[in-house]
Amino acid sequence: xxxxxxxxxxxxxxxxxxxxxxxxxxxxxxxxxxxxxxxxxxxxxxxxxxxxxxxxxxxxxxxxxxxxxxxxxxxxxxxxxxxxxxxxxxxxxxxxxxxxxxxxxxxxxxxxxxxxxxxxxxxxxxxxxxxxxxxxxxxxxxxxxxxxxxxx
Numbered sequence: 001x002x003x004x005x006x007x008x009x010x011x012x013x014x015x016x017x018x019x020x021x022x023x024x025x026x027x028x029x030x031x032x033x034x035x036x037x038x039x040x041x042x043x044x045x046x047x048x049x050x051x052x053x054x055x056x057x058x059x060x061x062x063x064x065x066x067x068x069x070x071x072x073x074x075x076x077x078x079x080x081x082x083x084x085x086x087x088x089x090x091x092x093x094x095x096x097x098x099x100x101x102x103x104x105x106x107x108x109x110x111x112x113x114x115x116x117x118x119x120x121x122x123x124x125x126x127x128x129x130x131x132x133x134x135x136x137x138x139x140x141x142x143x144x145x146x147x148x149x150x151x152x
Contacts, residue, residue, distance in 0.1 A: 035083070037076035104150035111142045 030042050040046065114135055120128040 033076045033079065035080060037080060039076075100149055104146060107142050107145055107150070111139060111146070114139050114142070 030045050031039065033039055117132070118130065118135060120130055122128055
């Protein structure tokens with residue numbers, strides 16, 4: 001067999017091997033927008049924490065559409081703002097719970113201190129007279145706060 005014919009057959013074989021995956025195979029293509037608004041494309045699904053939105057397409061690689069889809073730049077920005085608003089709301093809730101937890105702790109400690117006869121002193125060290133009735137009223141107020149605002 002002449003060398004030119006062998007080279008032609010080999011070239012055709014290599015071309016078919018190179019084109020086969022493009023025409024016969026189909027892969028999933030993932031498109032996602034990260035927290036910074038950058039659009040990514042990949043054949044592997046992104047980690048959930050890396051993507052705000054994920055679109056999955058089943059595309060035959062031999063028929064790729066080269067037209068560019070219109071990307072709304074405000075969509076990623078809106079998603080970032082929504083995610084930030086959610087984080088801010090969760091942080092505010094946590095801060096409120098933490099504030100109540102501290103108040104409850106301090107109130108319980110105060111109740112334990114005034115649950116028996118006590119003596120109060122002012123900044124100069126002078127004794128402030130408190131009647132038993134006043135002490136009981138303060139104890140009742142503190143316990144009411146605990147019942148209303150503190151779980152367990």
